Amino acid sequence: MTNDILTQLTQVLQTGDATAVSDLTKLAIDQSIGTKIILDDGLIAGMNIVGERFKKHEIFLPDLLFSAKAFYAGLEHLKPLLLKEKIASPGKVVIGTVQGDQHDIGKNLVGIMLEGAGFEVVDLGKDVSPEQFVDAAVETNADVIGMSALLTTTMPVMKKVIDLATERKIKDQFKYIVGGAPLSDKFAKEIGADAYCFDTVSAVECVKGFVKGK
Numbered sequence: 001m002t003n004d005i006l007t008q009l010t011q012v013l014q015t016g017d018a019t020a021v022s023d024l025t026k027l028a029i030d031q032s033i034g035t036k037i038i039l040d041d042g043l044i045a046g047m048n049i050v051g052e053r054f055k056k057h058e059i060f061l062p063d064l065l066f067s068a069k070a071f072y073a074g075l076e077h078l079k080p081l082l083l084k085e086k087i088a089s090p091g092k093v094v095i096g097t098v099q100g101d102q103h104d105i106g107k108n109l110v111g112i113m114l115e116g117a118g119f120e121v122v123d124l125g126k127d128v129s130p131e132q133f134v135d136a137a138v139e140t141n142a143d144v145i146g147m148s149a150l151l152t153t154t155m156p157v158m159k160k161v162i163d164l165a166t167e168r169k170i171k172d173q174f175k176y177i178v179g180g181a182p183l184s185d186k187f188a189k190e191i192g193a194d195a196y197c198f199d200t201v202s203a204v205e206c207v208k209g210f211v212k213g214k
């Protein structure tokens with residue numbers, strides 16, 4: 001039964017049917033399938049298939065957009081549950097998708113999971129400039145700056161953020177985490193970030209570690 005619902009969820013997500021994704025997500029919750037399982041094995045799994053099909057030119061940009069909207073229709077139901085599993089862990093994270101990049105699904109998930117872990121999250125949205133990142137971190141007295149990029153062409157903006165903080169002689173006031181499918185540990189080291197986070201779980205672990213160490 002669990003697998004049936006999750007398989008259907010990945011399928012309707014691929015068709016971009018937001019109503020069906022919303023209904024199936026609610027059904028999965030009603031059936032007591034774990035929140036994280038619905039997220040990972042339903043919504044994210046479906047989105048990964050969409051990505052593969054896009055890569056093979058089996059589907060096109062409008063299809064991606066419909067699937068992304070459908071993803072949010074499901075996520076809407078999961079968000080309060082993710083937040084409910086809150087564990088107190090004080091610290092503030094400024095998060096955003098870097099300039100030139102419109103991909104915000106992964107960043108939003110990381111933000112939700114950080115909030116779920118008890119952190120205060122200042123979400124700057126997408127297409128965020130280096131100045132916006134650094135200014136917001138200063139204004140909010142953040143502990144961590146979290147940057148997301150899904151395009152190889154926007155990855156270099158992450159270095160610009162760290163360079164700007166260095167120029168202003170405030171680099172060490174913050175820790176820097178970076179995430180997104182095209183990134184790697186090597187890239188994070190090269191640009192001077194403190195950590196590359198593969199997924200939401202590693203992002204939460206990293207931030208917890210940094211805040212504890214302060």
Ligand code: B1M
Pocket residue numbers: 044047048050051052054055061064065068095100101102103104105106107109110145146147148149150151152153177178179180181182197198199200203
């Ligand atoms: Co685009 N897109 N897209 N896209 N898109 C990709 C990224 C791509 C890999 C597709 C492909 O070719 N297979 C490709 C990038 C190629 C590259 O540069 N290497 C691509 C392209 C080319 C483009 C356009 C250029 C297409 C065009 O116009 N010709 C264009 C660019 C627009 C722009 O940004 N300027 C474009 C547009 C779009 C849409 C707007 C249609 C839509 C985004 C909608 C939105 O986000 N609101 C979209 C989508 C949906 C995708 C795919 C299919 C899915 C991305 C996604 O949301 N995944 C994607 C293919 C793929 O990745 N399979 C693709 C689900 C999400 C949960 O995973 O974002 O990886 P992800 O996040 C993960 C981890 O990476 C990590 O945790 C998350 C949870 O596990 N993580 C972090 C992410 N950020 C983190 C931050 C952290 C820590 C961890 O700390 C701060």
